[in-house]
Amino acid sequence: MVTSSPSVVVVTGVSRYLGARVAARLAADPRIDRVVGLDPHDPPASLRDLLDGVEHIRADARAATEAIAELGAEAVVHLAVTSVPDAQHGRAAMKEQNVIGTMQVLAAAQGAPGLRKLVVRSSTAAYGASFRDPAVFTEDTEPRAVPRGPFARDILDIEGYVRGFRRRRPGVAATVLRFAPMISSTAETSLTRYFAQPVVPTVLGRDARLQFVHVEDALEVVHRSVIEDHPGTFNVAGAGVLMLSQAVRRAGRVALPLPESALSTGASLLRNLGVEQIGLDQIDLFVHGRVVDTSRLIAEFGFTPRTTAAAFEEFIQAHAAGSTLTVDRLAAAEQAILDGIRKVRAAADAVPDSVPVGSDRS
Template sequence: MAVTAAVSVVVVTGISRYLGAQVAARLAADKRVGRVVGLDPNLPSAELAELLGDVEHIPVDAASAGSVLAELDAECVVHLALVTAPEQQGGRGAMKEQNVIGTMQLLAACQQAPRLRKLVMRSSTAAYGASFRDPAVFTEDTEPRQVPRGGFARDILDVEGYLRGFRRRRPDVSATVLRFAPFIGSTANTTITRYFAQPVVPTVFGRDPRLQFLHVDDALEVLHRSVVEDHPGTFNVAGAGVLTLSQAIRRAGRVAVPVLEPGLSAAAMLAGGLRFGRYGLDQLDLFVHGRVVDTTRLIQEYGFEPRTTEAAFDDFIRGHAGRRVVTPDHLAAAEQAILDGIRRVRAAAQESS
C-alpha cells in the first residue's frame, strides 16, 4: 500500500525539455508539494515556460547542484536530465558527459544533502540491451545477456551502477528507478515517433521484432506518484501487450522498406538517405531484436496500470493522421537509398578484406 506524504521542497532536473517541464508543472499544482525548483542551464521554450509559472528556475546543470541542494533544503530530487541521442547534446562525448558524469556529480551532491529523503531517477528498458540471446520477457532482476552496443544503453548501465553505490551510502534515502519503455503518444516527439511518422519506414529484411511502448502521459503519472508516494525500488514501466514492427507500420498506414543486406549498417545508411534523421545503435538493435518487459511489480506496487502498447500507439496515430502521404517520389527515393546503401556496405566490406 502506497504511503502518501507531503513534500516541502522538490528539485527537478532537466526542465527545459518536455518531460521535465511537465513533471515540474504537475508537482507545482499538487497541494501536497510545497516548493518546486527546476535545475537546468537552458531556458525552456516559450510553450514550456507557460507551464512553469509556479516553478522556480535555477540555471545550473545537475553537475553543479551541490551547493544548491543544501541551500534549498531539498527533500526530494527528480533526475530527468538524461540525453537519449547524441545529436541532442552535440555529440557522443557531450552526451556521456551529461548522462554519466552529470549523474555521478548529482548523486555526490545528494549524498551531502542532509534533508534529502527521496530520489526519483529516470532510467530506461534500454538497460537490458537488445540481442539474439534475450529472453522473451525481461523482469527487473534480469541481467543483460551482453553489453549493449548503443551509447544510451551503456550510459544507463553506468548511471544505475552509481545509484546502487548511492543507496549503500545513503540507506535513509528512498530511491526509485523507473525503467521506461520508449515513449509514444500524440504529443511525444522522439526518435521512435519520428521513425513511424515518416511515409516510408526502413526495416531490416527478415526481422519482425516485438515492441513495447509507453504513453508519455502514463510516464508522467508514474513520475508524479513516485514523488508524492513512497515507492522505493526499480520498476519496469511499459504498456501491456506488444506490437510487432510490421503491425505497427501497418497500423500507422506507412510503407515498410526492408533492407536486404547486411542489416544494421545498411539500415543506418538508408535512414540518412531518406532524411529520416539519425538512428543510433540503440534504435537499430531495437528494430532488429525488439524488447518486452514485465510490469507486474509496477502494477502491484503503484496500483496503476499504464494503457496498453496498442492504445498508446493508436493515440500516436491519431496525432499524426494525414501528416504524411506516400507518393511515387517517396518510393523512388526509397529504392535509390536501398541501392546506395547496399553499394556502400559492399564497398566497405571489400576495403576491410
C-alpha cells in the same frame, strides 16, 4: 506505502519535454510547496507557459551540489537523461550529460541532509538486446550481453551509481523507473519521429516485439514516486506487445526492409524523406525486440498503465494526416538507396585483396 509529500522538490532537465511536464504537474499539486527546475538551458518557447509555477535555476550538474543543499530539497527527480546524441555536440556531450551529470546530481543528493526521496529516470534499455534474451524481462533479469548502443551503456552506468547511492544513504527512498519507449499524440522522440515518417526502415528478416508507455502514464508514475514512498526498481510499460510490422501497418507507413548492417546507412540515405539516422540502440531493439513484466509496478503503485496498443493508437490517430508518401518521394528514396549501394560497391572494389604473409604472390 504512502507518506507525507515533500515540501521542496528539485527536478533536473526541465528544458525538455518530460522534465517540463513532470515539474509542472508537481507544481500544480497543493501538497508540494515549492518546485525548482535545475537545467543549464532555458526552456523553449513551447514549454515556458507550462512552467509558470516552477522556479528555474540555470545551472548544470556541476553546480547541483550547492543548489540542492541551499534549497533544502526533500526530493530530487533526476530526468536529465538523453537517449540520442545531440546533432551538434555528439556522443561525448551525451555521455557527459548522462553519466557524469548523474554522478554529480547523486553527489549533491548524498550531501543534502533533508533529502527523503530520489527518483531517477532509467530505461528498459538496461536489459540490453541479445539473441539470448528471455521472452519477458523482470526487474531482476541481468543483461545477457554488453549492449552495443551508447544509451544502453549509459543507463547501466547510471543504475550502478544509484546502487552506490542506496548503500550510502539507506534512509532515502530511491526509486528507479525503467521506462519503455514513450509515445503519445504530442511527444516527440526519436521513436515517434521514426513512426511518423512515410517510409520506415526495418531490419530484413526480423519482426521485433515492441512495448510502449503512454507519456501521461509515465507522468503519473513519476508523480506517485514523489508524493508516495516506492523505493526500488520498476519496469514502466503498457501491457501487451506490437510487432514492428504491425506498428508500421497501423501507422499507415511503408516498411523498407534493409540488412541489419546497412540499416544506419540506409536511414541516412532517406533524409530527403525526413527519416533521421538510426543508432545502434534502435537497431538492436528492432532486431531483438524487448518485452518487460510490469506486475511489480502494478502491485506497488496500485496503477496500471494503458496498454501498448492503446498508447500507439492515440499516437497514430494524431499523425494520421501527416507525412504523405507521394510517387515522387518514393522514387527519390529508391534512387538514394541505389546511389548508396553503388558507392558501397565502388569502395569495396577499390580495396585490394589481402596477401597472406609469406606468399609468393606479386
